[in-house]
Amino acid sequence: MGWATKKSKRWELSQLKWTFMSILLFIPHIHPFVMMSQAAKSKVRSWYALAWVLLLGEVGLLYSFYAFWGSLSQGMLLTIVGFLSSYIVGNGLLLRQAKPYLQRLELGEVRPLTWIGSVGKQRRLELAQAAMETPQTFVSKLLYFKKEINNRNIQQHIDIIVRLFHLLEKRDVQEAEKFLVRHGTVVNVLREYDELENTRLHNQVTLDSKLKLERVLAQAASAIEQDVTNLIKLRLLDVSAESEVYIQTLKNRDLLKD
Secondary structure (H helix, E strand, O other): OOOOOOOOHHHHHHHOHHHHHHHHOOOOOOHHHHHHHHHHHHOEHHHHHHHHHHHHHHHHHHHHHHHHOOOOOHHHHHHHHHHHHHHHHHHHHHHHHHHHHHHHHHHHOOOOOOOEOOHHHHHHHHHHOOOOOOHHHHHHHHHHHHHHOOOHHHHHHHHHHHHHHHHHHHHOHHHHHHHHHHHOHHHHHHHHHHHHHHHOOOOHHHHHHHHHHHHHHHHHHHHHHHHHHHHHHHHHHHHHHHHHHHHHHHHHOOOOOO
16 A cells, blocks of 8 residues: 555555656756646646746746856856756645645546646535536545545445446446436445544444444445446347347348348
8 A cells, every 4th residue: 555545655656756856857957847747647737837837937047047157146146046946846846746646646547537627626626516426526535535444345345336337437427427326325434434433432332333334335335236237237138139120120131141
């Protein structure tokens, strides 16, 4: 388990290799390009815009170096200060973005990412639209609770639910939206379990409550698996009926022999 995700620490470090490279490379500054790359991978517009601002700042500093080169004027001193400040601020922002960047990449392995304005704004929007669950917010919350909850059995239940939902979403978006209506309560159960864990109380009441919620999640995972299986079965029946009509049409037109 990593520092920011449920992936391994090795995976997290590999995803941040260019962040560390940017810190090690004092000259030249590459943090604007690293931030652009991370913004494109994680699909965060605010990071992309910030990267352009940093890049324009670097261009300005290079021009200033060229203009004041060979002199010890106040302009050159300010340019050097700006160069140091750009290095510190740019790489500081990369380190600050590391955790949400890794979490966005983890989410991207489960379902395709869509562009968002900013990570903070997206989280506030998800909280404000709690009653209007979307596929992306649903999966995001499941992955969040998978990271927060320490119970291995519940983590496995979450993996099953995410995998089945992703399968359903790829096959039929409308059915995926209906799925959220039928099974959206799973998020509330996970939230309640997480709150019980955070109390750090180990009396009989909390233990019994956690066991009850764990059983509910196990039953939910089983019910969701059956739900998805039934939907796939119905789709196969529809395709089978359509195929039989197609074959009969070919036979009626003497395009296919018995």
